Amino acid sequence: MKKLNEVKSGKSGTILSVDGRVDFQRRITAVGVTPGSRFSVVRNEAKYPVLLKIRSTLLAVDRSDCAEIAVEVTEND
Amino acid sequence: MTETMTIALLGQPNSGKSTFYNALTGSHQHVGNWPGKTVEKNTGIFKCKDNTYTVTDLPGTYSLAANSEEEIVTREYIAGGEADLVCILADASQLERSLFMLEDFAGIRVPAVLLLNMLDVAESSGKIIDVPAIEKSLGIPVLPFVAADKKYYGAFYKLLERRDMKNWILDSNSLSEMYKSEFGEIYDNVLNTLPRDGIAVYENSWIFAKLAENDMAAEAMTETAVGRERFASIKKDIEKINNGASHTGNCKFKWIDEFISDCVSNVNSKGSTDELGKFDRLAVSKRGGKWLAAGIILLGLMVSMVFAAPLMYLGSILPLLADPVSKWLLDIGTAPMLVSLLCDGIWTAFSFTVMMCSFVFGTTFVFGFLEEIGYMARISYVFDGTMRRLGLHGKAVMPFLVSFGCNIAGATGARVLDTWGQRMAAISMSWVVPCGSTWGVVGLVASVFFGPWAAVVVFLLFAVSVLHLQLTAKIFGKRFLSESDRTGLIMELPPYHKARWGSLIVSSLGKMVSAFKRAIHIVTIVLVIMWVLSYTSDGNLSGSILYRIGSVIEPVTMWFGLRWQTFIAWLASMMGKEGALGIIAAVFNDSNVLHSVAMQKVVTVDSVSIGESLSAALTKPEALAFIFAFYFNMPCLMTMSATAHETHSLKWTLLVAGYYIIVSIILAAVAYHIGCLIF
Numbered sequence: 016m017k018k019l020n021e022v023k024s025g026k027s028g029t030i031l032s033v034d035g036r037v038d039f040q041r042r043i044t045a046v047g048v049t050p051g052s053r054f055s056v057v058r059n060e061a062k063y064p065v066l067l068k069i070r071s072t073l074l075a076v077d078r079s080d081c082a083e084i085a086v087e088v089t090e091n092d
Numbered sequence: 093m094t095e096t097m098t099i100a101l102l103g104q105p106n107s108g109k110s111t112f113y114n115a116l117t118g119s120h121q122h123v124g125n126w127p128g129k130t131v132e133k134n135t136g137i138f139k140c141k142d143n144t145y146t147v148t149d150l151p152g153t154y155s156l157a158a159n160s161e162e163e164i165v166t167r168e169y170i171a172g173g174e175a176d177l178v179c180i181l182a183d184a185s186q187l188e189r190s191l192f193m194l195e196d197f198a199g200i201r202v203p204a205v206l207l208l209n210m211l212d213v214a215e216s217s218g219k220i221i222d223v224p225a226i227e228k229s230l231g232i233p234v235l236p237f238v239a240a241d242k243k244y245y246g247a248f249y250k251l252l253e254r255r256d257m258k259n260w261i262l263d264s265n266s267l268s269e270m271y272k273s274e275f276g277e278i279y280d281n282v283l284n285t286l287p288r289d290g291i292a293v294y295e296n297s298w299i300f301a302k303l304a305e306n307d308m309a310a311e312a313m314t315e316t317a318v319g320r321e322r323f324a325s326i327k328k329d330i331e332k333i334n335n336g337a338s339h340t341g342n343c344k345f346k347w348i349d350e351f352i353s354d355c356v357s358n359v360n361s362k363g364s365t366d367e368l369g370k371f372d373r374l375a376v377s378k379r380g381g382k383w384l385a386a387g388i389i390l391l392g393l394m395v396s397m398v399f400a401a402p403l404m405y406l407g408s409i410l411p412l413l414a415d416p417v418s419k420w421l422l423d424i425g426t427a428p429m430l431v432s433l434l435c436d437g438i439w440t441a442f443s444f445t446v447m448m449c450s451f452v453f454g455t456t457f458v459f460g461f462l463e464e465i466g467y468m469a470r471i472s473y474v475f476d477g478t479m480r481r482l483g484l485h486g487k488a489v490m491p492f493l494v495s496f497g498c499n500i501a502g503a504t505g506a507r508v509l510d511t512w513g514q515r516m517a518a519i520s521m522s523w524v525v526p527c528g529s530t531w532g533v534v535g536l537v538a539s540v541f542f543g544p545w546a547a548v549v550v551f552l553l554f555a556v557s558v559l560h561l562q563l564t565a566k567i568f569g570k571r572f573l574s575e576s577d578r579t580g581l582i583m584e585l586p587p588y589h590k591a592r593w594g595s596l597i598v599s600s601l602g603k604m605v606s607a608f609k610r611a612i613h614i615v616t617i618v619l620v621i622m623w624v625l626s627y628t629s630d631g632n633l634s635g636s637i638l639y640r641i642g643s644v645i646e647p648v649t650m651w652f653g654l655r656w657q658t659f660i661a662w663l664a665s666m667m668g669k670e671g672a673l674g675i676i677a678a679v680f681n682d683s684n685v686l687h688s689v690a691m692q693k694v695v696t697v698d699s700v701s702i703g704e705s706l707s708a709a710l711t712k713p714e715a716l717a718f719i720f721a722f723y724f725n726m727p728c729l730m731t732m733s734a735t736a737h738e739t740h741s742l743k744w745t746l747l748v749a750g751y752y753i754i755v756s757i758i759l760a761a762v763a764y765h766i767g768c769l770i771f
């Protein structure tokens with residue numbers, strides 16, 4: 016298990032859980048980041064928001080907020 | 093028989109609601125390719141087959157949760173029973189995400205239709221949507237749609253003629269089944285405690301989901317409906333749920349996924365790739381991204397000045413008309429004082445406002461273009477870190493960028509921010525950004541006095557701006573940005589679109605006209621006051637009230653390094669930054685003040701002569717003091733009125749303005765006294 020901000024560019028995986036403040040949970044859920052959904056990290060550079068593709072949407076999420084999102088990385092690619 | 097019916101447009105940000113609204117009603121609401129442009133609901137009417145319809149364009153929200161003002165506006169409107177029909181727009185090219193709004197709507201008993209908008213984009217990526225199947229599983233009419241194409245509107249109008257609208261209630265059964273299996277006993281308990289038929293338009297499953305999401309508005313509503321005791325028992329059950337929002341979201345998306353796998357197929361075997369496009373790879377890259385953005389912005393600002401030129405020219409020749417007109421008026425026997433009021437005061441105000449509006453047009457057009465194609469969201473991404481240092485996030489970059497062209501347009505650019513606090517903070521910090529006209533004046537004065545060293549002055553101004561920005565963030569940041577306003581960036585980077593030139597031009601013109609209407613009153617009042625102060629029957633300034641006031645205050649203004657003339661110029665710059673040049677030209681030449689406020693743009697107050705009269709009258713430290721006072725002064729009155737309009741807070745706008753004024757004069761004093769040591 017990893018946090019979303021630790022996933023390297025180009026890797027993909029599945030969201031396990033979303034923690035953090037309630038309003039963050041609501042906002043991030045509404046854009047499609049929910050447990051069970053598949054994602055791939057498109058860009059993950061220090062000091063920049065994490066760019067991920069999820070539910071056919073390209074999404075930028077604040078780095079520190081990404082630490083609230085637990086994920087499972089698919090190893091074989 | 094005629095009937096009136098009210099239609100509400102509901103959908104996630106960037107799903108095309110305003111495009112649809114504009115096409116229906118012929119209005120010009122802001123449209124652009126990045127999320128969150130509409131912040132207030134707008135209402136318009138249209139006619140079709142003798143019937144009149146009222147439509148409401150709602151702010152785009154990702155869900156019906158009560159997270160932000162926009163979401164509360166939206167939800168109250170939908171539930172208030174005002175709308176007879178809700179049109180839910182979903183972006184067909186990103187169905188999986190955009191249907192979330194539909195799911196959050198399920199359980200609200202208001203007639204609805206689903207418009208699958210941007211069908212053109214979806215089809216070009218190879219998506220095939222089985223509309224009848226969707227209709228069947230939702231229980232409401234579904235319309236494939238392209239809001240940008242009139243061809244599709246016939247089917248929509250036909251739909252409005254149908255008589256069975258009352259039955260178009262979105263089927264929420266399969267979603268409640270999902271909740272039931274996800275939450276089990278808790279779900280059953282809560283539902284047994286709630287009134288059997290739900291509350292108002294809300295079904296119990298909807299209320300349950302909102303309670304699980306810790307939605308305060310829903311809690312309050314439930315408490316009033318069931319009484320305190322029963323609510324306490326509901327609350328006890330709900331508290332057993334951890335991360336409720338994430339669980340209910342999960343149910344909603346599960347439902348969407350099932351539905352999509354049944355009704356949507358993709359002929360394009362590759363499907364959508366997770367790779368970035370070629371341009372995006374550069375646009376969001378760590379090194380190149382910022383440089384690319386800076387280059388494009390710079391180019392954009394240059395182009396916007398070109399677009400502003402025709403109107404600017406018009407504004408600059410208007411004052412020329414004042415001479416012949418005033419001669420004619422005098423000839424037919426009008427009182428000279430009245431002629432002067434009309435030609436020097438009111439006419440000047442008019443031409444002045446026209447010129448300033450040209451900047452509004454140029455910058456909204458160019459930045460509107462960057463927005464429409466979808467590049468603005470990329471700029472926000474690369475500058476997120478910079479904005480975070482000010483307590484804001486990437487989306488706040490917009491007002492700052494636009495302000496380099498025009499602070500008025502910058503204030504409007506803050507609309508994409510989520511909360512009042514963020515908007516207020518971003519706008520008040522963006523006031524320090526020098527607009528196009530500020531550079532004009534600073535450039536002239538600095539080069540007259542400092543020659544090649546002007547570059548150093550400009551560098552100093554920039555450096556002090558950064559400090560100023562930090563001070564503003566410190567003083568007002570805490571006030572405006574409460575803990576809940578300090579949210580991190582969550583932003584969709586929309587796919588690139590083609591620009592639609594026609595609507596771009598129309599909407600930039602619309603913004604310009606509304607800025608003009610707002611400003612003309614204020615500018616006229618201020619100029620008439622100035623006219624009264626500077627009026628003399630012989631046109632010789634030294635007989636005027638202004639001159640007398642000037643000589644009285646000079647001993648005080650000199651503490652700050654400002655001669656009375658530069659002090660008046662500094663005051664005038666609050667009206668409009670270019671105004672300062674006109675005043676300088678006028679007061680140092682001892683001719684009529686107001687007339688020259690307008691005349692300066694006639695390329696006229698030719699810089700050489702201003703330069704000469706200036707360098708004869710001011711010392712270097714005095715010039716430096718003026719540059720600082722002028723540069724850091726609040727932006728023009730029009731920016732102020734735009735800010736008050738955007739933030740609905742005259743009080744805070746005035747306080748921020750007061751802060752800018754005071755800081756500018758203090759900085760002038762510092763610059764003057766340091767200058768005195770150097771020169």
Ligand SMILES: Nc1nc2c(ncn2[C@@H]2O[C@H](COP(=O)(O)OP(=O)(O)OP(=O)(O)O)[C@@H](O)[C@H]2O)c(=O)[nH]1
Nearest residue numbers: 105106107108109110111124128129130152238239
């Ligand atoms: N290709 C295509 N583009 C569309 C269509 N409808 C809207 N657009 C474009 O999609 C973008 C978003 O449209 P808007 O009307 O501003 O969206 P909105 O739903 O009002 O967005 P917010 O006010 O931010 O919630 C704009 O760039 C439109 O030009 C469509 O049917 N096809």
Ligand SMILES: [Mg+2]
Nearest residue numbers: 109110129130
């Ligand atoms: Mg809109």
